[in-house]
Amino acid sequence: MMFLTSVSSADWLDIPRGKGDTCIEPAEIMRKQHMQFLFHDRDLTMREGDRSIRHSLVDCVECHTQTSQQQEAIPINGSGQFCSVCHEAVSVKIDCFSCHAAVPDNLPGYSGSMSAILPGSVNAMMKKWAVIP
């Protein structure tokens, strides 16, 4: 028997647990502020090209997607899945996953599918052009 006041508002929902021990912020902060974090950091990547944002939607999907018994990733926005449980309870609708991948991408994303097969000379040229310090 718990006191109602000590029960966090999310405790009565069956929220699938994320991978690892902790979230990127304490869970009680994430519950309340994840949308602010997402909107803020989204603009950093989109407008300024910052690729090291802390609150990346791609990362939420990496850690919070559930796997079926057939070992396939279940879309994170599916009914009862991580990004839907709470939203369904409070009648929030998000459209993020009409564009954003709702399952982790198995292809080597930012490292790209082609660089592995690039001939050394071309690879060197690409590196030279990019002039990474």
Add this chain to the structure above:
Amino acid sequence: MSGHSENPETVDSKRRKLMVSAVVASLAGAGLNLVELAMAKTSSEATSKLVRWGLLIDTQKCGNGCDACVSACNTEHNLEDLGRPETDAQWIRKIDLVDEQTSHVDSLPMLCQHCENPPCVDVCPTGASFRRDDGIVLVDKHTCIGCRYCMIACPYKARSFVHESLTNQRSWSPRGKGVVESCTFCTHRVDVGRTPACVEACHVEGGGAMTFGDMMNPDSEISLSLKNEPSRQIREDLKLNTGVRYRNV
């Protein structure tokens, strides 16, 4: 890409950026050539006005039947062929330029020209069409309302509207119904020091016709080519100062 936690490297690169600007400031006093200090950013840095990304395409090396750049782009961004060429998204396409006098045909890839004065940005009512500090012209799909003014304004027909719900998007290239989209110069690659997918493919499978790089750095391969050999902008009469240049047209 995963695990974007605050790590010491992030802090360091921010510090380094500060140090670089300090160096710029001190050298400015000495009257030295500063532009060489402009360099590609690390993944955690913001885009810089000291960089302008550009692409030079040598149409003589661009094979007539070759579409390596087009298919690489389609794969990278999962631009699926829905069998409706009128409306299917197209970020880069091969076109034939015909000289009306001589009937000479040049085959070349057409894509967003990443203009310095982009008409698409001028007409956008929400600010979704914008130009990054490093010259890359983008649609912020989070603010795009799908009005398509930009598509009409673009002299190069470089933009597409997504008419249908999509599936199987790549994590690095979110795409969806109801917004306009176009070539991003593969910001997801360029931001981490890699070249766009089309350029890579052109060198691996195609004729090696594409040179990508920083047009503000006088020592970059693209700057040297632009300086030493003639090149053109398509529709240079519009004075858009394009980031995509062509040779031998």
